[in-house]
Amino acid sequence: MTKQEIFKKEFEQHVHDGLKAFPKYLSSKYIYDDKGDKLFQQIMDLPEYYLTGAEYNIINKHKADLRETFSSDNGFDLIELGAGDGKKTKVLLKELVDNKVDFKYIPIDISQSAIDELSNSLTDLFPSLDVQGEQGTYFKVLEKLSQYTQRPKVILVLGSNIGNLEHENAIEFLTQLKDIMSDHDSLFMGFDQKKDPLTIQNAYSDSQGVTQEFNRNLLYRINKEMNGNFPVEQFEHWEAYDPETGTAKSYLIATEPCEVEIADLNLAVSFKKWETIHTEISQKYDDDIVEWLSKKAGLTIAEIYEDDRKYFKNYLLKRA
Numbered sequence: 188m189t190k191q192e193i194f195k196k197e198f199e200q201h202v203h204d205g206l207k208a209f210p211k212y213l214s215s216k217y218i219y220d221d222k223g224d225k226l227f228q229q230i231m232d233l234p235e236y237y238l239t240g241a242e243y244n245i246i247n248k249h250k251a252d253l254r255e256t257f258s259s260d261n262g263f264d265l266i267e268l269g270a271g272d273g274k275k276t277k278v279l280l281k282e283l284v285d286n287k288v289d290f291k292y293i294p295i296d297i298s299q300s301a302i303d304e305l306s307n308s309l310t311d312l313f314p315s316l317d318v319q320g321e322q323g324t325y326f327k328v329l330e331k332l333s334q335y336t337q338r339p340k341v342i343l344v345l346g347s348n349i350g351n352l353e354h355e356n357a358i359e360f361l362t363q364l365k366d367i368m369s370d371h372d373s374l375f376m377g378f379d380q381k382k383d384p385l386t387i388q389n390a391y392s393d394s395q396g397v398t399q400e401f402n403r404n405l406l407y408r409i410n411k412e413m414n415g416n417f418p419v420e421q422f423e424h425w426e427a428y429d430p431e432t433g434t435a436k437s438y439l440i441a442t443e444p445c446e447v448e449i450a451d452l453n454l455a456v457s458f459k460k461w462e463t464i465h466t467e468i469s470q471k472y473d474d475d476i477v478e479w480l481s482k483k484a485g486l487t488i489a490e491i492y493e494d495d496r497k498y499f500k501n502y503l504l505k506r507a
Contacts, residue, residue, distance in 0.1 A: 261289070272304065280309070354476075374486065376502055
């Protein structure tokens with residue numbers, strides 16, 4: 188079975204399980220295809236979506252420090268999980284290339300189109316850069332990452348992607364990363380911080396409706412790839428942020444009752460009016476929570492980097 192066939196089977200099984208569950212759910216990781224990638228790039232440029240600009244500010248401000256921190260006498264491997272279009276990472280890559288640092292860049296993303304576009308753009312920007320892109324989910328590639336043992340490795344997880352995991356799963360993920368790290372390796376990870384609840388609410392409920400179309404792409408994909416008949420326009424995006432727990436939740440809500448059939452799965456699903464499909468969580472953090480998660484996973488915080496507006500932080504983590 189090819190990698191694409193395996194991924195298709197996983198997607199189909201997930202849709203079957205998620206739509207048969209109560210309450211219904213679908214994972215946001217399946218939003219990303221050619222269309223989903225482009226919509227997320229639009230989201231990152233929205234004025235309400237502060238996360239990209241904040242982390243860009245951190246990397247740009249600290250790029251020289253990061254270069255010195257990551258570099259070693261025999262070079263290093265820079266492995267990025269969820270690389271996307273690499274907008275922020277390119278700032279760091281330029282700093283490393285311009286200073287002739289010995290390193291290899293391994294971007295990993297669930298979207299093959301994102302990997303292809305990123306690899307092609309980096310070849311144009313930095314012809315001398317050694318790029319080895321990989322398509323896959325985080326958990327599927329961890330075993331492969333453990334094979335990088337010849338020199339130090341730096342694992343990048345930007346964009347507060349860890350926020351898509353509930354705390355228990357985040358600890359499991361961090362533990363798995365710790366297990367493939369040596370004492371010489373580093374984990375550089377973004378954590379969106381708790382802040383004015385309205386700022387967070389607006390970041391995921393933009394006035395232009397791009398986030399809604401992004402979430403709806405889940406349903407478009409099911410219709411296109413599994414012969415479904417979701418009345419997509421009858422499903423609206425809703426965001427709810429709980430400042431007590433720091434959890435932002437995304438939903439698709441049926442505005443009318445409907446019957447959905449997905450032919451390839453031999454699946455029929457009924458929706459009542461105002462019934463939800465839970466699509467994503469986006470967890471927000473503070474230093475105490477990050478320290479607790481790290482400690483539970485066997486990691487320790489070596490350094491903290493913060494943007495100028497104090498919206499976002501990147502933590503440099505090491506094995507405890």
